[in-house]
Amino acid sequence: MRPIRRRDLPAQPWRNGGGVTREIAVHPQGAGLDGFVWRISLAEVAADGPFSAFPGIDRTLTVIEGMGLALDFGGGTVALPPGQPLPFPGEAPVAARLAQGPITDLNVMTRRGAARHVVTRLGPGDPVPAGTTALVALGPAAVDGHGLAAGDTLLAAPGDAWEGAVSGGPLLAVTIATIPATRDHPAGELAFPRQPAIDSAPHDHPAPAGAAAGSPLPHQQETT
Numbered sequence: 001m002r003p004i005r006r007r008d009l010p011a012q013p014w015r016n017g018g019g020v021t022r023e024i025a026v027h028p029q030g031a032g033l034d035g036f037v038w039r040i041s042l043a044e045v046a047a048d049g050p051f052s053a054f055p056g057i058d059r060t061l062t063v064i065e066g067m068g069l070a071l072d073f074g075g076g077t078v079a080l081p082p083g084q085p086l087p088f089p090g091e092a093p094v095a096a097r098l099a100q101g102p103i104t105d106l107n108v109m110t111r112r113g114a115a116r117h118v119v120t121r122l123g124p125g126d127p128v129p130a131g132t133t134a135l136v137a138l139g140p141a142a143v144d145g146h147g148l149a150a151g152d153t154l155l156a157a158p159g160d161a162w163e164g165a166v167s168g169g170p171l172l173a174v175t176i177a178t179i180p181a182t183r184d185h186p187a188g189e190l191a192f193p194r195q196p197a198i199d200s201a202p203h204d205h206p207a208p209a210g211a212a213a214g215s216p217l218p219h220q221q222e223t224t
Contacts, residue, residue: 006151018047057090066103085119128162141168
């Protein structure tokens with residue numbers, strides 16, 4: 001297990017000034033937005049606005065700090081309170097409004113057909129699900145002898161086994177599995193706990209003013 005401290009993650013400012021991103025982990029290592037199989041990051045959102053589209057990407061957004069977001073999907077507004085994971089397809093356009101000041105969110109992305117993921121909230125005493133890739137703390141917590149502050153991550157290496165239950169927290173358990181491209185393992189057959197589905201999706205990287213929905217954005221050329 002490798003602890004990753006939020007304070008050690010370099011901030012990548014968005015060119016539109018709406019926030020910053022801090023990358024926690026990406027696979028393959030060093031991959032950009034056009035080449036990753038999966039990616040885990042924190043985004044600090046400081047302003048209302050439309051969000052970037054990421055075609056072919058499945059995402060889960062969870063507010064880990066702040067009072068939450070109001071998300072406009074075009075057919076209605078959905079409130080996203082802190083600590084509630086929301087899975088969504090990355091290509092759907094949406095606009096977000098801060099509920100009460102800036103927020104920080106955890107953003108998990110997997111490339112559709114290459115990997116799948118699920119994000120589960122854990123409380124004190126909960127066991128860590130088998131196969132968990134990363135634990136992200138929403139508050140002070142300890143797992144398997146590692147202390148975590150809010151926003152810190154405990155990242156598992158291949159073959160690592162989680163042995164203890166959660167102390168403190170809550171935490172978010174991120175489980176990621178790649179999908180072998182074979183007849184025996186077609187895309188979409190991995191078994192994960194079910195999460196509520198939505199028709200449209202929020203994106204935690206606000207687009208610069210005047211950008212067309214789904215078009216490449218200046219900050220998407222950086223690591224976000």
